[in-house]
Amino acid sequence: MASAGDEDNDAVLSDVEDDDQVPVVIKHSLPEDVSVERFREVLAELDREKQAREAAENSKSDLQVSFNRLKVLAHEAIKKRDECTRQRDEALREKEEALKSNEKLSADLAEAVRVKDEVLKQRDDLTRQFDEAVKAKDTSRSEIETAAQMLVTGIDKISGKVSNFKNFTAGGLPRSQKYTGLPAIAYGVIKRTNQIVEELLRQIDSTAKSRNEAREQMEQRNYEIAIEISQLEATISGLREEVSKKTSVLENLEKSMAEKDGKMSEMERELGDKLNLAENEVSMLTQLVSEYDDKLRNLELKMESQSFYRLKQGAPGTEEDEISTLAGALENIIKQSQLEIIELQHSVEELRAETSLLKEHVEAQAKELSHRKQRVEELEEKERVANENVEGLMMDIATAEEEITRWKVAAQQEAAAGKAVEQEFLAQLTALQQELEEAKQGVIESEKKAKIQRRNSSCCHGSKRCR
Incomplete structure (x- = not known):
C-alpha cells in the first residue's frame, strides 16, 4: 500500500515538473519603422521582461525547492502511513493471537477440571476395583487350583486312551525348571500333548x-x-x-x-x-x-x-x-x-x-x-x-x-x-487340541486376571500414597 501511494505521488509530482514553459514570441519590426522612442520602449520592455523572467525563474526555483520539500514530506507521510498500517495490522494480529491463546487457556482449564474430575472418579473406581480384586484374587486362586486339577486329570485320561500305543503315564507330567505353579502344569500338559x-x-x-x-x-x-x-x-x-x-x-x-x-x-x-x-x-x-x-x-x-x-x-x-x-x-x-x-x-x-x-x-x-x-x-x-x-x-x-x-x-x-x-486318531487329536486350547485359554484368562489384580493392587497402593 505504501509503495502504491509513493508511485501516485511521484506521478503527480512528475506531472507538475513536466509542464512546458510558454515560449516568448518577439516580434521584430523592420529597421526603417523603428524609432528611438520605440527602441527605448522596446529596451524597457525587454528589461521588464528580463526582470519578469528572472523573477519567474526565481519563483520557479523557489517552487521547485518547495515542491521537493513537499515531495519529501509526502514520501515521509506515506512511509508513516504505511508504518501505521503495518503496526495496526500487527496489533490486530497480536490481538487475535491473544484471543486464541485466551481461548486455548480456557479450554486447557476446562480440560484440567475435567481431568481432575476423571482422576477423582478413577480414584473411586480404583478403590472399588481394589476391593473387587481382593475378592477376585481369592476366587482366581481357587479357579487356578481347579484348572490345574482339571488339566492333570484330562491329560491323564488322554494318556490312558492312547496307552495301547505307548505308556505316557510313567514318571508323571514333564517338569520345567523355568516355570512354577500353574504355568509349570500347563507346560507339562502341553509337553505331554505334543508327545x-x-x-x-x-x-x-x-x-x-x-x-x-x-x-x-x-x-x-x-x-x-x-x-x-x-x-x-x-x-x-x-x-x-x-x-x-x-x-x-x-x-x-x-x-x-x-x-x-x-x-x-x-x-x-x-x-x-x-x-x-x-x-x-x-x-x-x-x-x-x-x-x-x-x-x-x-x-x-x-x-x-x-x-x-x-x-x-x-x-x-x-x-x-x-x-x-x-x-x-x-x-x-x-x-x-x-x-x-x-x-x-x-x-x-x-x-x-x-x-x-x-x-x-x-x-x-x-x-x-x-x-x-x-x-x-x-x-x-x-x-x-x-x-x-x-x-x-x-x-x-x-x-x-x-x-x-x-x-x-x-x-x-x-x-x-x-x-x-x-479317524479315531484324528478324533482323539481333535479332542486333545480342543482340551489343550481350553487349557491354554484358562491359563491366559488366569494370567490376565492375575495381571489385572496386580495392576489394581498397584493402583490402590498408589492412590493410598497419594491420599
Whole structure:
C-alpha cells in the first residue's frame, strides 16, 4: 500500500515538473519603422521582461525547492502511513493471537477440571476395583487350583486312551525348571500333548507306509503279469504269422509242384513221343540206308557186269557216265542219311539228358516239399505248445487275479481299518487340541486376571500414597 501511494505521488509530482514553459514570441519590426522612442520602449520592455523572467525563474526555483520539500514530506507521510498500517495490522494480529491463546487457556482449564474430575472418579473406581480384586484374587486362586486339577486329570485320561500305543503315564507330567505353579502344569500338559500327537502321527505314517508298500507290490506284480502276457501274445502272434506264412508258402509250393508234375508228365509224354518218333525215323533211315546199300551194291555189281560187258562189246561211254552219276547221287543220299541219323542220335541223347535233369529236379522238389511239410508240422507243434503255455499262463493269470482280488480286498479292509484308526486318531487329536486350547485359554484368562489384580493392587497402593 505504501509503495502504491509513493508511485501516485511521484506521478503527480512528475506531472507538475513536466509542464512546458510558454515560449516568448518577439516580434521584430523592420529597421526603417523603428524609432528611438520605440527602441527605448522596446529596451524597457525587454528589461521588464528580463526582470519578469528572472523573477519567474526565481519563483520557479523557489517552487521547485518547495515542491521537493513537499515531495519529501509526502514520501515521509506515506512511509508513516504505511508504518501505521503495518503496526495496526500487527496489533490486530497480536490481538487475535491473544484471543486464541485466551481461548486455548480456557479450554486447557476446562480440560484440567475435567481431568481432575476423571482422576477423582478413577480414584473411586480404583478403590472399588481394589476391593473387587481382593475378592477376585481369592476366587482366581481357587479357579487356578481347579484348572490345574482339571488339566492333570484330562491329560491323564488322554494318556490312558492312547496307552495301547505307548505308556505316557510313567514318571508323571514333564517338569520345567523355568516355570512354577500353574504355568509349570500347563507346560507339562502341553509337553505331554505334543508327545501324544507325535506318537499318533508316527503310527499314522507307519500305517500309511505299510499300505502304500502293499499297494506298490500289487501294482508291481500286475505290471509284471501284464508284461508276461504281452510277451506271450506277441510270441503267439509271431508264431501264428509264421505258420500262416509257411502254410501259404507250402500251398504255393504244392500248387507249383502240382503244376510242375503236370508239366513234367506232359514233357515226359512229349519226350517219349519225340523219342519214339526219332527211333522210328532212325529205324526208317537205317532201313533206307540198308536199302540204299543193297541198291548201291546191286548197282556196283551191275556196273561191274556192264563194264565187263562193255569192255567186251566196246559200247560208248555215255552209259558209264550215267552210272557214275547215279552212284554219286546214291553216295550223297547215303551221306546225308548218315548225317541225319547222327543228328537224331544227338537229339535223342540230349532229350535223355534233359529227362534225367527233370527227374533230378522233381526229386529235389519232392525232398524240399517233404522238408517244408516237416517244418510245418514242427510249427504246428510249436503252436500247440504255445497254446498250451498260453492256457497255462491264462490259468496263472486267473490265479494271480484271484490273488490280486484277495490282496485288494485285504488291502481295502486294511485301508478301512487304517481309516477307522486314523479317524479315531484324528478324533482323539481333535479332542486333545480342543482340551489343550481350553487349557491354554484358562491359563491366559488366569494370567490376565492375575495381571489385572496386580495392576489394581498397584493402583490402590498408589492412590493410598497419594491420599
